[in-house]
Structures are given as structure tokens and as C-alpha cells.
Amino acid sequence: MEAVPECPDCDGSGWKRMDLAGRQGVAPCSCREQSKAQQLIEAARIPPRYQECLLENFLPRRKHPTLGKAKTMASRFVEEYPLVDSGLLILGPCGVGKTHLAVSIIHALMLRYETWCVFYDFRELLKQIQSSFNAVAKTNEWQILEPVLQCEVLLLDDLGTERPTDWVRDTFAYIINHRYNQKRTTLITSNFQDGESTRRKLPDGSVVSGEETLAERIGDRLRSRLYEMCKVIRISADDFRVEIKQAQY
Numbered sequence: 001m002e003a004v005p006e007c008p009d010c011d012g013s014g015w016k017r018m019d020l021a022g023r024q025g026v027a028p029c030s031c032r033e034q035s036k037a038q039q040l041i042e043a044a045r046i047p048p049r050y051q052e053c054l055l056e057n058f059l060p061r062r063k064h065p066t067l068g069k070a071k072t073m074a075s076r077f078v079e080e081y082p083l084v085d086s087g088l089l090i091l092g093p094c095g096v097g098k099t100h101l102a103v104s105i106i107h108a109l110m111l112r113y114e115t116w117c118v119f120y121d122f123r124e125l126l127k128q129i130q131s132s133f134n135a136v137a138k139t140n141e142w143q144i145l146e147p148v149l150q151c152e153v154l155l156l157d158d159l160g161t162e163r164p165t166d167w168v169r170d171t172f173a174y175i176i177n178h179r180y181n182q183k184r185t186t187l188i189t190s191n192f193q194d195g196e197s198t199r200r201k202l203p204d205g206s207v208v209s210g211e212e213t214l215a216e217r218i219g220d221r222l223r224s225r226l227y228e229m230c231k232v233i234r235i236s237a238d239d240f241r242v243e244i245k246q247a248q249y
């Protein structure tokens, strides 16, 4: 394990001077452990935009009570980990802080428990798997999937934005079922509202569509598997990006 170069206790050597019963000695410095967490954080693939997202700077706003609830559930999840029996499915409209909250959870897990966590944008993951089929690419499918299947906590961000072809559903089902069978924790964020479909077939056969639901996107079987694997956190709030902009003018 590597020491932290700017550590004041050991000047980055990894060994700190100690007084051992009157004699000068050295002992391993605790910054080596910090650097394990740091290494995990760096390897977790968290996009630069979200690298500073922590539970501490996830701000609940009084007019949106679900934010406070969501933060409490997230903090409890971190406290209880690894004694949690399910992952989390974070649902809510655009810009309410789903990705921020999910990233802050894996951040805390890596820092506190040195948990192996991996972030993947769902679309990006599909793209990488697809391009790995390309014989010219150096990586193969398994190399990309290995951390996705094996890591202790997987954060799949923005599920359902991809048009669900059979291939997309199969790939998602494969990942989810594998992690479920291995009892590994999965955190998922999604924009799709849950609940009854508002899509109706009229007697003349035409379809009136409302907003598409998660079940319509990923299918009933996968949705029910997700519910078995994850506790749901629902956030309903205004778009944070818009609120910040408005506050500036």
C-alpha cells in the first residue's frame, strides 16, 4: 500500500518516527490506509463533475421533504453497510440530485470501509460492451464486465435512457441476475417514474401514451427483480440546476 505523498506525519515515506520505550523507532503510518481508500475512489470511474459529491454537501431543502428523507435513507445505508439486505433504487425527475446522492454513498463506503465500488453510466456501459464485440478492439466483453459483475457495490446511473432493444434487456438482466445471485449490492438511479402505466389502448386499437414508466422500459420481470434487490428512494423536487440558475439572477 502506498503512502500519501503530502502526509505531514511521515513526509510521504509511509513510516513515521515513534518513541518506542525511550528509543527512536519507526512504525507504519496510517496514511497508507487512507491511500487505499483514495486509490479505490480514483479507480471507481466517478465522472469529474461528480467527484466532489458527498453526503455532507447534499442539501435538503425545506420545501421538498423527500430530499431530507432521501438523505436520511442514504446515510442509514452507509451506517449499516455491509449489513444491508438490499441495494437502492433512486427514482425522480431530472436534476433532483439522484446521481449526487448515489455518488455520495459510494464515496462514503470507499472512504469508511474500503469497499470496492464502481460507477457506470448505463448508456456508457452498453456502448463499451457493444464496441468490445468489435474484433479490432483490444478489450473483450469479459474485461469490461468483470468489475461490473464482481465489484462489491455497483452504481448504475441513469437506467432506462437507452432504447430497450432485446439486447439491452438481456444485457441488463444478465448483470442484475448475476449480482443478485452473488448477493452483491447494486445502486441504481433512474428518471423513469414508477407506478401504473398511463398508456391506454383505445377500443379502435390506437394507443394514447402518457409518460413512459420503468416497467414499460425494462419489462415487468426485470422491474420486479429490481424491487426485490433494492429499496426505493423517491425524490420529488424541482430541478436543482434550474433553482441555482434562478437564484443567481
Ligand SMILES: Nc1ncnc2c1ncn2[C@@H]1O[C@H](COP(=O)(O)OP(=O)(O)OP(=O)(O)O)[C@@H](O)[C@H]1O
Pocket: 053, 057, 058, 059, 060, 061, 067, 092, 093, 094, 095, 096, 097, 098, 099, 100, 101, 158, 189, 191, 240, 241
Ligand atoms: N440536494 C442537493 N444538494 C446539493 N447539490 C445538489 C442537490 N441536488 C442536486 N445537486 C447538484 O445539482 C446538479 C444536478 O444533480 P444530479 O446530476 O445529481 O441530478 P440527477 O437527479 O441525477 O439528474 P438527471 O436526471 O439529469 O441525471 C449536480 O451538480 C448536483 O451536485
Ligand SMILES: [Mg+2]
Pocket: 098, 099, 100, 157, 158, 189
Ligand atoms: Mg443523474
Ligand SMILES: [Zn+2]
Pocket: 003, 004, 007, 008, 009, 010, 011, 012, 013, 014, 015, 029, 030, 031, 032
Ligand atoms: Zn503518512
